[in-house]
Amino acid sequence: MKTILVPTDFSPVAKNAAEYALGFARQISADKIVLYHAYQPSAVGDPLLAVTITDFETMKKAGEDGLAAERDRLLSLTSANIAVDLVCEMHFLVQEIDEICQRVGANYIVMGITGGGALEETLIGSNTLAVSKHTKVPLIIVPANAKYQNIHEVMMMSDLKDIATTTPEMPLRILLDDLQSKVYVMNFDPEFRRNTDEGKVESMLLDNIMRDYPHEYVFSLREDFSDAINEFAVEHEVDMVITFPKKHGWFDALLHPSHTKELAFHSEVPVVVMHG
Known part of the structure; x- marks a missing residue:
């Protein structure tokens, strides 16, 4: 049930x-x-x-x-x-x-x-x-102004760090099973960390979690992540954003009082918060 x-x-x-x-x-x-x-x-x-x-x-x-x-x-x-x-x-x-x-x-x-x-x-x-x-x-x-429409495109935020210990695999898989949606994996990577050995390993770990779900990586160099999220969501008709808040690093901004308000209040799509 x-x-x-x-x-x-x-x-x-x-x-x-x-x-x-x-x-x-x-x-x-x-x-x-x-x-x-x-x-x-x-x-x-x-x-x-x-x-x-x-x-x-x-x-x-x-x-x-x-x-x-x-x-x-x-x-x-x-x-x-x-x-x-x-x-x-x-x-x-x-x-x-x-x-x-x-x-x-x-x-x-x-x-x-x-x-x-x-x-x-x-x-x-x-x-x-x-x-x-x-x-x-x-x-x-x-x-406040979001209206429901069937969820076909989902944007999932990931910093490609500590995937094994910080990604809530089971709740994520349950949600994606429920939605049956395409997933864009959004990463803010101004230092091009994704090209390092560590970054490649983390990507492989995430790919394993996402093995049953169609997904595509999107990398952004934008400084203002809330604007980048909103613009990408509109351009690609994203219906939902998934976040995994962490205690350290840039990703903590998603739950920092000022930045969370900026993201959640001005986002044009609902935001799902999951904790690992």
Whole structure:
């Protein structure tokens, strides 16, 4: 059974991500979407005294009503036989995301993000980047204006370093099995490392992982990787970008707070984050 977790705060950004998840579910023949709403109490009163909590039942009821309405909206958009389950609970989404995924059996997480200014930010949008750092489950980040179209062309980011220890082979193969898409392997290589003995070995290791999937290497000398990604995605009609964040080197920029916002907010296609 394939299950997609869709956290929501009922904002336009979150609703757009839910619609994207619906299209993604159809393409990969997923059985279920889980709409998830986490609410947190706000503290009032003298901080030196016992904390007083707002009305839990009111918050829960509002969340449950919002989830029910969103489920009805999504089901009206498709004739596919996809179940939509609802979970509303007091929880801290970012810190507990993997526990939530394990509990509902999620294979993928789909969350939205906005490219607007501070006034346009949403709870889900601000949580998305934090979730991308915490979760071991593949996370699909959906830009605010992205609309689902069947995924035929995928761009996979790779620095061709430490392939054996940092590439999440099994989750990657599962995703590519689900999509059955052509893959462009994008590498930013201003030092032409790919021509060294080490670079050739790393390419062979990646080729082995990708042995069952049609793929083509693309090398870029551009300094601004977000512009390069977006331009290549448009030119080659790429439908999805896959990233494997690392802790060191230029690739860390993909999860650096400023650069990740630049990439995810302004990318014209969804970004999948997978951790090795």
